[in-house]
Amino acid sequence: MQTFRFVCLRLLTPHQASRQHLNSLLVMSTAAQTPACTGTVTPAECSWKPQYVSGDLFSCPADEALAHCISEDCHMGAGIALLFKRKFKGVPELKEQNKVQGQCAVLTRNQRFIYYLITKKKYSQKPTYDSLRQSLEDMRAHCVDNKVMGISMPRIGCGLDRLQWPKVSEILEEVFKDTNITITVYSLPEKAETTVMTENMRR
Template identity: 30%
Template sequence: MVQYIEYGDIFGIEGVQNYAHGCNCAGAMGKGIAVAFKEKYPRMYVEYKRRCKTGEFRPGDIYPYKDAAGYVFNLGTQVSWTTRAELPAVEQSLRKMMTFAVENGVYRIALPKIGAGLGRLNWEEVKLVIDQVAADYPDVDLYVVENYKVEAGL
């Protein structure tokens, strides 16, 4: 099931401890929600950067990072921060993430609108891909926050 949330904070969704975000494969997390991931999971960032440098993380790949609460799925959606995201890479990384989730007992994942912000893809096209992939994995719930917004007073 996919639940689209118009405004919110992926890190503030009740009952969700697993997160995903689209990444470039050049080792940079300097803009957008990637900065929050880099700050929240500094060890993950170091390993992500290493994987990019050695060519172990490419478009269509995933890098699942396990912390005490759950997983962070880094989804390889674009070559670098200067290039557009690639719809086939979005689909491939989502499928790999969902397969990993089923195999590892992960049933709830929150993510931003991947590929359509800094990746510059058409959001409606990306949503179709998300819906198609999610339909093949009915045991995993995706919570997609379309616009980042922290609630006042939090």
């Protein structure tokens, strides 16, 4: 800062270098050095991003919750939803919760939560970005209430449901940016690792 003041004084004549002008320049210099995250903003709000892994979703750490999308009728007859149904069972338990589109049903297995994001009414339909956002917000509320710190998930809504991952990842960031919850997104093993890394560097 001392060097900056000296340069200003050398470049401007006494007539040009009014006290007000120099103060303005110094304020501009100080502002340029101020970090983007200041005040009451937390680091999570400034830098939250999902993490990316290429591999088997079910190989994630045993203390992390799992999440995926289903329909309100809990059909789960294809794709990764079918794997969840075979691995964790519990369809009657899910139906008893009477959750509807835009909400999130929950199973507890081996002291961790399995989240079922209900993004559509029937298995034959397609979700919307709004219904996905609402179900993620419901899941976030449960995570906060139960102190869940980590969730592993596939690229939700982007397989058979045909949503686009760039938009889905934006929604994830908007919903979880003010939390300390880590979300790890697993891609299918056959997906090239370079593609996964490119998605991680999306912005």
